[in-house]
Amino acid sequence: MEIWRNSVVRLLLLGTRDLSSPLHLLRGQDVVLKMILDHLIAIWKDALVFRVRGFVQFGDVEYTNEEFEGYEQLEFEPYYVQFPPPLMENVDGIMQCKPYHVNMMPFFIGDLNSLPKECRRYDQILRECFWRCGETGKVGYLTIHEGFVQANTSQRRPGLHVEAPNANKMKKRFRRSGFSEHKWVQFNWGEGRCMEHDLIGGIYMASNISDSCGIWNCVVKGKSNIVGDLGDVDVLHGVLNHNEHEYYQPGANELIWITDHTPHESLPLSTTQFRQYFRFVTSNVSVWFADHSTPNPLGIEPNAKIIYGSKFDSSLSYNP
Numbered sequence: 001m002e003i004w005r006n007s008v009v010r011l012l013l014l015g016t017r018d019l020s021s022p023l024h025l026l027r028g029q030d031v032v033l034k035m036i037l038d039h040l041i042a043i044w045k046d047a048l049v050f051r052v053r054g055f056v057q058f059g060d061v062e063y064t065n066e067e068f069e070g071y072e073q074l075e076f077e078p079y080y081v082q083f084p085p086p087l088m089e090n091v092d093g094i095m096q097c098k099p100y101h102v103n104m105m106p107f108f109i110g111d112l113n114s115l116p117k118e119c120r121r122y123d124q125i126l127r128e129c130f131w132r133c134g135e136t137g138k139v140g141y142l143t144i145h146e147g148f149v150q151a152n153t154s155q156r157r158p159g160l161h162v163e164a165p166n167a168n169k170m171k172k173r174f175r176r177s178g179f180s181e182h183k184w185v186q187f188n189w190g191e192g193r194c195m196e197h198d199l200i201g202g203i204y205m206a207s208n209i210s211d212s213c214g215i216w217n218c219v220v221k222g223k224s225n226i227v228g229d230l231g232d233v234d235v236l237h238g239v240l241n242h243n244e245h246e247y248y249q250p251g252a253n254e255l256i257w258i259t260d261h262t263p264h265e266s267l268p269l270s271t272t273q274f275r276q277y278f279r280f281v282t283s284n285v286s287v288w289f290a291d292h293s294t295p296n297p298l299g300i301e302p303n304a305k306i307i308y309g310s311k312f313d314s315s316l317s318y319n320p
Contacts, residue, residue, distance in 0.1 A: 006234060006238045008040065009238060048219070053194040054219050054258060058076070078251055084121035086146050103293050105293070105296050106139050109139070116296070116297055141285060147274070161228075169229035187286040189285055190260045192258065203281050204255060204282075209275050210252040213264060213266055215248050286305060290306050
C-alpha cells in the first residue's frame, strides 16, 4: 500500500502494537485511528498546489481555452533528445561503459567552453536547455550521472522529495554547529515557474532509461513545514493519488522541466542497466554544498552561498 510508505503513518500504526508506546492504547480503535489519519491527510494535502504546473514536457502545446489563465492546465507532448555515447574503458581486455559522475558543477549558461570536455559531450541536450531558459551568462549547475544500476535499486535519490531544502529546518543544523547568523527565509534550487508558455528558472532533466523517475504535476507550497530539511516529502505517500492526481514517468531520452518544489523520486530499475542521467539547474540557487558537489576544474565558482561539511549530519558551516 502506498500509505505504508508514509513514515508518519507507519510509526503511528506500529505504535499501536508497541506496549511501551502510549499509542498502543489506540489498538483496536479503528474509528479513532481513521479520524486521526483523515486529519493528517487533510493537513498534508493542504500544503499542495494543484493549479500550478509541477512539470512541463516540451512537445506541441495545445491551449485548453482561448483566454489562458496562469493556473490553467495545458496539454503537452513528450520531447526527446539524444544522449551521447558513454565513456568507455578497458577492463581485463574488454571494452565496457565507464562510470562518470559530476554533481551540481557550476558553469556559465550558454558557454560550453566553461565545461570540461567530458561534459561537453552533452552539448545537444544543453543547447536545448539554453535557449529555453533565457539565462545566458549566468551561473548554472550541471549534473551528469552515468553508471551501472543494479536491479531493484535506484541510481538517484529514492523516496518522494523536492529539490529545495526547508530553510527553517536547515538553520537548526547551523545552530548546532555554532553558527548563529541565518538570513535565509527560503532556499531556492532553481525555483521554477510556468507563465503561459514561458518557463522561468527551474530544473531540466532527462534519462536514457524509461520509467526510472516518477513526477507529480503539482507543487508543495513555499515554506511548507511538511518539507524536510533536505527536501524530503515522504508524508505525501498516500496523499497523492495516481488516479486522482496527474502522475508521470518520463520515457527514455525525454527532456522534462520541473520546479524545485515538485514532488518526485528516482525509481528502482527492473533489471541491471547502465543509466545515463542529465540535470541542469538554472541560476537561482541559494546554497551549494561543497562536500556533495563537483567543483569546476576550469575555475568557475558557484553564485551561491558555499556550505561545507556533510548535509547529512550537524557539521555544516560556511564562510560569512
